[in-house]
Amino acid sequence: MYNGFWLFNAIKLKENPNIMQMVRYNCALTVDCVIFCKEGVVLIKRKNPPFQGDYALPGGFVDEDETAEEACIRETFEETGLTIKDPQLAGVYSSPGRDPRGRTVSIAFFAKADNQSLQAGDDAAEATVISDWQNISLAFDHKKIIRDTLKRHQ
């Protein structure tokens, strides 16, 4: 679907080898945020496909004018009402095929928050703390993300 642009780019480069080739986008970058509290993990219920109705970590796509950390803070607030500070890198999840919509790579962060202000945002049907996350269906590879983060941080 991008052939027209890249052909144009290739011709420009051939005509003038000193100009710089533009980068070719190769994935959709997302963030996911693992927030543990005394009662469990903060999860949202997905409002839209894929995995509609399943629980998932708060997160979403990185905007073009923000870093992954900034996206994590923004998405967590939008989906849960929680303000997190200083999210810590927990892992990078890049297996091809982890998202049925296409190639997404997720940067997972670990954060602490005061869950008193928990409330569902626009993209989430429900934001809640789940203690029994090991035994419910979670979207994407989010169960693995939580397990990995738990091993590393607690």
Next chain:
Amino acid sequence: MYNGFWLFNAIKLKENPNIMQMVRYNCALTVDCVIFCKEGVVLIKRKNPPFQGDYALPGGFVDEDETAEEACIRETFEETGLTIKDPQLAGVYSSPGRDPRGRTVSIAFFAKADNQSLQAGDDAAEATVISDWQNISLAFDHKKIIRDTLKRHQ
């Protein structure tokens, strides 16, 4: 440049709200590999713009059929001849504007290797171990990546 496809996608979705929206690629994902050895850090001399002629960490773009870890192992071998095992996540570098060619986000890894087999590959003019990396010009934010990794791992 992608408008045609996304318009088509939007029309399909309007006609059939049950189909899943494809993800929109939002960055070029790259990997960089920090390899310390007794004498310094393994660096390559860049053959192509941007930062042509500057030293840089071995690395490159993630292919669509591989994870970031696999890309790190492949690119390090291609550019330096070194075989690394089990690269460890060192950081994610996602500041908008860190690459003059467009939005690139780099997953940095930390690895150990036997530098006896060091040799420049196709994309690199030179692969070498530099002890004085603090005082030379490095491409992109690679000096920061090395400093951050050094703080965390040594």
